[in-house]
Amino acid sequence: MQRYFIEIPQINERLVLPTNVYHHAITVMRLKPGARFEAVAADQKVTVMQLVEVTDETAVAKVCHKFTQTVELPLEVTIVCGLSKKDKADWIVQKGTELGAQHFIFFAGDYSVARWDQKKRTKKLARLRKIITGASEQAHRLSIPTVEYIEDLHSLTLEHYSERVVAYEEAAKQGEKSILAQLISRLKTVDKLSQTHLVAVFGPEGGISPAEIQYLQQNNFLLAGLGPRIMRAETAPLYMLVALSYAFELA
Numbered sequence: 001m002q003r004y005f006i007e008i009p010q011i012n013e014r015l016v017l018p019t020n021v022y023h024h025a026i027t028v029m030r031l032k033p034g035a036r037f038e039a040v041a042a043d044q045k046v047t048v049m050q051l052v053e054v055t056d057e058t059a060v061a062k063v064c065h066k067f068t069q070t071v072e073l074p075l076e077v078t079i080v081c082g083l084s085k086k087d088k089a090d091w092i093v094q095k096g097t098e099l100g101a102q103h104f105i106f107f108a109g110d111y112s113v114a115r116w117d118q119k120k121r122t123k124k125l126a127r128l129r130k131i132i133t134g135a136s137e138q139a140h141r142l143s144i145p146t147v148e149y150i151e152d153l154h155s156l157t158l159e160h161y162s163e164r165v166v167a168y169e170e171a172a173k174q175g176e177k178s179i180l181a182q183l184i185s186r187l188k189t190v191d192k193l194s195q196t197h198l199v200a201v202f203g204p205e206g207g208i209s210p211a212e213i214q215y216l217q218q219n220n221f222l223l224a225g226l227g228p229r230i231m232r233a234e235t236a237p238l239y240m241l242v243a244l245s246y247a248f249e250l251a
Helices: 019-028 088-098 118-138 169-173 179-187 210-218 236-250
Strands: 003-005 014-016 036-040 046-054 059-067 076-082 103-107 146-150 163-167 197-202 222-224
Touching: 003 019, 003 118, 019 059, 036 059, 076 088, 076 236, 088 103, 088 118, 088 236, 118 146, 163 179, 163 210, 163 236, 179 222, 179 236, 197 236, 210 222
Parallel strands: 003 036, 076 103, 076 197, 103 146, 163 197, 163 222
Antiparallel strands: 014 059, 036 046, 046 059
């Protein structure tokens, strides 16, 4: 069943579809009166709605029933990525949303070839937010992840994060393969995992510079290898999210 996010605190007995939802549900999906869809408001409750009225400009739906779901990762995860070339950011936010990340932050790394000036940044973030919304609906998430841009790693608000890790290519080359496993094992002993906020940093195609690594180490980031193989910039964040999903949702 199609899911839509409605930007209101909660859904009452009847709902006039917002313009963006009307366009997709009526114009694209061609839903007719009697058709049902799911709506999620800020309270993160899933409401099954039924269309009762459709005109050329508006549509009204009524509540059929509500239910709760457990589909979000049990801990809060922020993915921080250096700017990469072409459409790699699109891929990261789309697949990362499907895998459960709650926040995405992109930064201009020392080795980043790509650069977002003010004009490009505005357009790029708008595009990424649209991709994230679509992926959230497709994945039946209960909330839409956030995305933002910062100038460099020094702009990270570090006090937000109780757990900090950076995927470091040089650590992987040296055979490091236990840091991530140890982190996950320790998190499994945390009483209130929902209050844990993990930040994971990933470099662009050129990797993370020694100066950036030094800064992260000084701020208590763990340097983790992600297995014996060297991954692309757009693959490493997804590897991390899959590992977290397996550990906390399937194992």
